[in-house]
Amino acid sequence: MPSTEAPLRLTVAALMHLTGERQADLAAGLGLNQTQISRKQAGTTAWSLSDVxxxxxxxxxxxxxxxxxxxxxxxVVSCCPRRRFFLERDHER
Known part of the structure; x- marks a missing residue:
């Protein structure tokens, strides 16, 4: 049975690209830190069911x-491209 880890990592990367979100942005949205997101996206640490x-x-x-x-x-395709992340990030600067 194929793993769900690789497709999940690719989907998360695509969503981050579509929304303009950085790892730090995603981490803040999920209640994690950037290092945790980096490890999950690199495949070093697995995404948990609660993460999903x-x-x-x-x-x-x-x-x-x-x-x-x-x-x-x-x-993924219908997810609002570049939704709130650019606005929030630009507003913080």
């Missing part, structure tokens, strides 16, 4: 869409 639930809530897409990969996930 928080990712789903953070991006507003179903858990299943996070796990099937970018090409098979309609929620």
């Amino acid at each position: 639930d928080r990712l789903s809530a953070h991006y507003g897409i179903p858990v299943g869409d996070l796990l099937v990969g970018v090409k098979g996930a309609p929620g």
Whole structure:
């Protein structure tokens, strides 16, 4: 059975790219730190089920869409590109 880790990492990377979000931004949204996000995205540390639930809530897409990969996930494509992250990040500067 194929692992869900690689598709999840690719989906998270795609969502970060679409939204303009940095690892530090995602970490803040999930209640983690940037180092934890870096390790999860590098595959050194696994994403937990609670992490996946928080990712789903953070991006507003179903858990299943996070796990099937970018090409098979309609929620990833329909996720509002560059939604609130640019505005919040620019406002903080």
